[in-house]
Amino acid sequence: MAETDDTGFQAAGRDDLTSRARIRNAALHQFAVKGFAGTPLRTIATEAGVAIGLIGHYFGSKEGTREAVESWIVGLFASALDRADSQSADTVADVTVRDETVAQMLAGNPLVVDYLRRQVLELPTDGMLISRLASLTMESVEAMRNAGQASSSRDRVEQVVTAMVRQLGRLFLQPLVDQVIDSFPEEEQPAIHPELRVEIKTAQ
Amino acid sequence: MAETDDTGFQAAGRDDLTSRARIRNAALHQFAVKGFAGTPLRTIATEAGVAIGLIGHYFGSKEGTREAVESWIVGLFASALDRADSQSADTVADVTVRDETVAQMLAGNPLVVDYLRRQVLELPTDGMLISRLASLTMESVEAMRNAGQASSSRDRVEQVVTAMVRQLGRLFLQPLVDQVIDSFPEEEQPAIHPELRVEIKTAQ
DNA sequence: CAAACGATTGAACAATCTTTCAATAGCTTA
């Protein structure tokens, strides 16, 4: 693996990407849309424009391909948080800046949202991804506490949960709204889709 | 098909169920936990304690098995709404009673919640289930409008969306909260899981 | 009793899937 990998964030023509990156992108796309079990490796190979054998060559197995996709996603979150800190005037960015930066990253990678939404359902057997993102968020919370930008009296775990629900809750639930609305004939559908609001009411 | 089918709601010993019902229950269980594509028919047969061939005999195909599961779920919602009406003093139950009755039904059938949550994510390709439940909810909304128990000035579709989000939103999002909390060592986890609140903010 | 019928089984089949691997092409380095 002598070649560098793209982050998918900087603009890059489809044909400029390495085979490895194209495979990873195709896997993310298929897993997000059809699910892990519902995606044959052949489909990934076709979408990436490579031969089947190349997937095994780079990622070892189908499970290894999933791992690569998830590590890439974790990297996306990590770099978004780093960006928030570096763009902030303070040493550490506050909640608003962090949320906004993550939201922008997710808006630019809708497939990541689709993938994550699925992961939350798939049983904790192999669902390490959410746990990895939780760790990342915990680091973020710690940094904010140390900088006095987050309450130090509230429970840490609770702060992590709140942050993740704030970032992901609305995005996860949107398909419910969309599917319900789309199930009605077009002339009955409201022009503007109702806006979802998801909150956590901290236990008393 | 001379035999009657259970509703799964009244208590019934596992061994009292017909093969048909046991297959349907096993299918619901596996689809909810592993997903449709991730569930081999052999697994369903084993859990139901029958031979593979019997599934085809009763449901024709794997797709037919899914259909049977979904029809059973639709029936569960329909009978819950009927029950709400019959228990109400008025001719038509009000929103609170309906929501409460549906909530009780879902609490008694957690696998149904898991199954539905998956349906919302799995692409609308074949996902007729949400659409069927939306129709059911629309009938419910119409009944309430006619009885003067629901505003007649607001948009019908919007009322349906609101009702379904109210009934399902929190349940769908709970796994996110649980997975995040469970990803921390047990001694750090808060005693009481934070309470989720999901609302719809009607478009202005 | 005999015939008929639904319930049930498990093997067989064809299709599809993942993984493996030998072979080729292309590029770098000594």
Added chain:
DNA sequence: TAAGCTATTGAAAGATTGTTCAATCGTTTG
């Protein structure tokens, strides 16, 4: 140029899947 990499291919193997079907069992019906 020769040798040694890595990238890439596509066929083959081996496992798994959904579906089909002939055969058996048990009960009901004539």
